[in-house]
Amino acid sequence: MSEPDPVHLHATREAYDAIAPTYAELFHDPLADRPWERALLGAFAELVRANGGGGGVADLGCGPGQVTAYLHGLGLRAFGVDASPVMVELARAANPGLRFEVGSMAALDVEDGALGGVLSRWSVIHTPPQDLPVILAEIARVLAPGGHLLVEFPATDGPHHETQAYDHAVATAYRWSPDRLAGLLREQGLAESARLVIEPQPTDRRQFQEVQLLAYKA
Numbered sequence: 056m057s058e059p060d061p062v063h064l065h066a067t068r069e070a071y072d073a074i075a076p077t078y079a080e081l082f083h084d085p086l087a088d089r090p091w092e093r094a095l096l097g098a099f100a101e102l103v104r105a106n107g108g109g110g111g112v113a114d115l116g117c118g119p120g121q122v123t124a125y126l127h128g129l130g131l132r133a134f135g136v137d138a139s140p141v142m143v144e145l146a147r148a149a150n151p152g153l154r155f156e157v158g159s160m161a162a163l164d165v166e167d168g169a170l171g172g173v174l175s176r177w178s179v180i181h182t183p184p185q186d187l188p189v190i191l192a193e194i195a196r197v198l199a200p201g202g203h204l205l206v207e208f209p210a211t212d213g214p215h216h217e218t219q220a221y222d223h224a225v226a227t228a229y230r231w232s233p234d235r236l237a238g239l240l241r242e243q244g245l246a247e248s249a250r251l252v253i254e255p256q257p258t259d260r261r262q263f264q265e266v267q268l269l270a271y272k273a
C-alpha cells in the first residue's frame with residue numbers, strides 16, 4: 056500500500072478551512088431529520104459499550120463536532136480528529152468538554168488496539184479510491200479486538216459499479232459500491248455486521264443512495 060497523496064489532503068484541508076463556519080451553521084443539527092441515522096448511531100454506541108468501550112471512540116473527519124457530541128451523549132468517550140484546523144477550532148469552541156485534534160485519518164496519533172469504536176461520517180468520501188486502503192488499515196490498527204466501525208458514504212448507482220467521482224460543493228468526492236467498500240474492509244480484518252441503505256428523497260439535489268456500514272474487528 057502506498058502512502059496517501061499529501062497534495063490531495065492539503066487541498067481538502069484548505070477547502071474545509073475556507074468553508075468551516077458556513078458548514079457549521081448549515082449543519083448545526085445534522086441528525087434532526089435523520090431517524091435512520093440516529094438508529095444506527097444508537098446501535099453502534101450499544102455495541103461499543105457492550106464490548107467495554109475500549110479507550111474511547113474516534114470521530115474521524117469530525118468537522119465541527121456535532122456528531123462527536125452526539126456520541127458523547129450516548130455514553131461514549133468520544134473525541135474528534137479532523138484535517139482542518141478551522142473545523143477543529145469550531146468543534147472545540149462548541150464543545151469545551153470534549154477533545155478535538157488536528158490530524159490525518161491515514162496517520163492517527165493513537166496506539167494499536169486502543170479504541171472501542173471509530174465513526175467516519177462522510178469523511179472518507181474525499182479520499183481518492185487508491186488511497187482508501189491506507190485509511191482503512193489505520194482504522195483497523197487503532198481498533199481493539201471486537202471494536203466497531205461505522206462508516207457513512209454515498210453509494211454508486213449499481214452494486215458492481217466502479218467508484219465514481221462527483222462534484223461535491225467543497226472538494227471532489229467519491230461514491231462507493233457498498234459491496235466494494237465492505238470487501239476492502241474485509242481485507243483489513245474488519246467484518247461487516249450490518250448495512251443500512253437510505254433512499255434519496257425526491258427533493259434531494261443529488262439522487263444518490265446513502266450507505267451506513269457497520270463492521271467489527273474480529
Ligand SMILES: C[S@@+](CC[C@H](N)C(=O)[O-])C[C@H]1O[C@@H](n2cnc3c(N)ncnc32)[C@H](O)[C@@H]1O
Binds near residue numbers: 082116138139159178
Ligand atoms: C463532509 S465533512 C463531514 C464532517 C462531519 N463528519 C459531519 O458529519 O458533519 C468531511 C470532513 O472530513 C475531513 N477530512 C477529509 N479527509 C480527511 C482526512 N484524510 N483526514 C482527516 N480529516 C479529513 C474534512 O476536513 C471535513 O471536515
